[in-house]
Amino acid sequence: MGIDRKELEKFFNRALKPNEFKDYCPNGLQIEGRKDIKNIAFAVSATLDSIEKAIEMRANALVVHHGLFWNHQGSKTLTGPFGRRVISIAKQHINLFGYHLPLDAHPEIGNAKSLANLIGVTSTEPFGDYKGSPTGVKGILATPSKASELQEVLKIVLKHDVILASPGPEQEIKSIGIITGGANSDWKIAAKENLDAYITGEISEYDWHESKEAGVHMFAGGHNATEKFGVQSLQQKVMETFPEVECFFIDSANPA
Numbered sequence: 001m002g003i004d005r006k007e008l009e010k011f012f013n014r015a016l017k018p019n020e021f022k023d024y025c026p027n028g029l030q031i032e033g034r035k036d037i038k039n040i041a042f043a044v045s046a047t048l049d050s051i052e053k054a055i056e057m058r059a060n061a062l063v064v065h066h067g068l069f070w071n072h073q074g075s076k077t078l079t080g081p082f083g084r085r086v087i088s089i090a091k092q093h094i095n096l097f098g099y100h101l102p103l104d105a106h107p108e109i110g111n112a113k114s115l116a117n118l119i120g121v122t123s124t125e126p127f128g129d130y131k132g133s134p135t136g137v138k139g140i141l142a143t144p145s146k147a148s149e150l151q152e153v154l155k156i157v158l159k160h161d162v163i164l165a166s167p168g169p170e171q172e173i174k175s176i177g178i179i180t181g182g183a184n185s186d187w188k189i190a191a192k193e194n195l196d197a198y199i200t201g202e203i204s205e206y207d208w209h210e211s212k213e214a215g216v217h218m219f220a221g222g223h224n225a226t227e228k229f230g231v232q233s234l235q236q237k238v239m240e241t242f243p244e245v246e247c248f249f250i251d252s253a254n255p256a
Contacts, residue, residue, distance in 0.1 A: 001038065001244040001245075002036045002037050002038035002060070002244065002245060003036075003037050003242050003245055005029075005032075005033070005035050005036075005037055005061075005095055008037055008061065008095075008097075008238075009028065009029055009097070011238070011241060011242075012028065012063075012097060012099065015106075015109075015237060016099050016103060016106060016234075017102060018099060018102045020102075020133065021100075021101045021102055021105075021130075021131075022131040023100050023101045023102075024070060024072060025067060025069055025070045025071060025098065025100050026067070026069055026098070027098060027099050027100060027101070027102055028098070028099070029096070029097055030068055030069055030097065031068070031086065031089055031090055031094070031095065033060065033061065033089075033090075033093040033095035034060055034094075034095070037060040037061050038060055038245060038246065039057065039058055039059045039060050039061075039245070039246045039248075040059060040060065040061045040062075040063060040238060040247045040248075041053070041057060041059035041061070041062045041063070041247075041248055041250055042062075042063045042064070042232065042234065042235040042247065042248070042249045042250065043063075043064050043249070043251075043252065044065050044066060044231060044252055045066035045224070045252065046062065046064045046066060046067055046085060046089075047252065048081065048084055048085050048088065049250075049252065050064070050250045050252065051085055051088050051089050051094075052088065053250045054089075054094060054250065055088065055092050055094070057248060059094060059248075060093075060094060060095065061094060061095040061096075061097060062094055062095070062096050063097045063099075063231065063234065063235070063238075064096070064098050064099075064231065065100060065103050065104075065111070065227055065230060065231050066098065067096065067097075067100070068082070068085060068086060068098070069098075099234075101130060101135060103230045103231065103234065104135050104136060104180060104181065104227075104230065105126065105128070105137075106230065107124070107126065109230060109234055109236075109237060110136075110137070110230050110233075111180040111226065111227050111229055111230035112127070112136035112137040112178040112179055113137050113230075114229035114230055114232070114233045115178055115180060115199070115229050116137050116139055116176075118229065119153055119154065119157055120141055120143060121137075121140065121141055121142070122139055122140055122141075122142045123139050123140050124137040124138065124139035125137065125138055125139065126138075127177045127178065127179065127189070127193075128177070128183070128186055128189060129189070135179050135183065135186070136177065136178045136180065136183070136186075137177075137178055138175070138176065138177040138178070138190075138193070138195060139175070140174055140175055140176075141173060141175075141176060144173060144174045145172070145173055146169065146171065146172060147164060147166045147168070147169045147170070147171055147173055147197070147217040148164070148170060150173055150197070150219070151164045151169075154199070154219055154221050155221075158221040158225040158226060159225065160221050161221075162219055162220065162222075163203050163208070163220040163221075164217065164218070164219055165207065165208040165211045165212045165217070165218040165220075166212055166217045166218075167212045167213075167215050167216075167217065171196075171217070172196075173196045173217055174196055175194075175197070176195060176197045176198070176199060177189065177190040177193065177197070177198045177199070178198075178199045178200070179199075179200050180200060180201055180223075180226035180227045180230075181200065181201045181202070181223050181226060181227050182200075182201060182202045182223055183201070183202075184200055184201075184202045184203050184204050184207050184220065185207065186198070186200065187200070187207060187210075187211040187214075187216050187218045188214075190216050191215070191216045196216070196217060197217040197218070197219065198217070198218050198219070199218075199219045199221065199226070200218070200219070200220055200221075200226065201220060201221060201222050201224075201225065201226040202256075203218065203220035222255065222256060223254075223256055224252055224254040224255075224256060232249055235247050235249060
């Protein structure tokens with residue numbers, strides 16, 4: 001038992017609508033493998049570690065948020081770490097699917113929406129803008145929280161240390177914008193929309209100063225840690241739609 005590769009690809013296209021985004025990487029099937037798919041691995045990134053674990057678990061497909069090909073990297077030779085990743089997955093005839101912005105912004109199973117659900121953010125709407133497309137969500141905390149209290153909640157949910165840049169850790173937060181991963185500069189959008197707080201993965205030295213000086217409580221919980229939830233939500237959708245296919249998640253020890 002299994003499903004056809006084209007059937008899985010059509011499912012992803014319907015669910016994530018990748019053609020609606022002007023992304024800086026190809027979304028969809030990045031490396032073509034075997035036609036029949038019985039086992040699917042899910043991971044945040046197509047690292048050598050996740051590829052080797054997918055091979056070990058005899059996966060026929062690997063679905064990730066961060067694929068192998070990015071516009072800013074240009075043409076690359078199949079040498080070094082990049083070559084080992086591509087050759088390893090191609091040699092085993094594993095299909096590689098990657099979905100970047102479509103999995104960040106999805107209003108039901110995206111990274112931001114999934115994290116919002118876990119910390120009790122309600123009344124969510126699209127948030128952020130990359131070439132006309134949203135990149136996250138914004139909403140209202142069901143129970144208003146002090147900045148320091150929300151920091152502790154995020155530590156538990158993300159299983160990761162959380163940096164807080166705050167104009168006052170004891171101030172109450174009601175409205176929040178969320179864009180996961182490396183969207184550290186988008187706290188400015190939260191400030192422009194008069195949101196109390198902004199959650200992302202990374203933070204720079206100047207963002208730490210400028211966000212709190214602008215009155216925005218900014219939380220940075222790690223790029224990898226904030227982007228596990230979208231691909232896990234997508235995995236759940238696949239399991240519900242294709243119960244005959246075995247699915248499993250490959251975690252990463254990446255602390256960044």
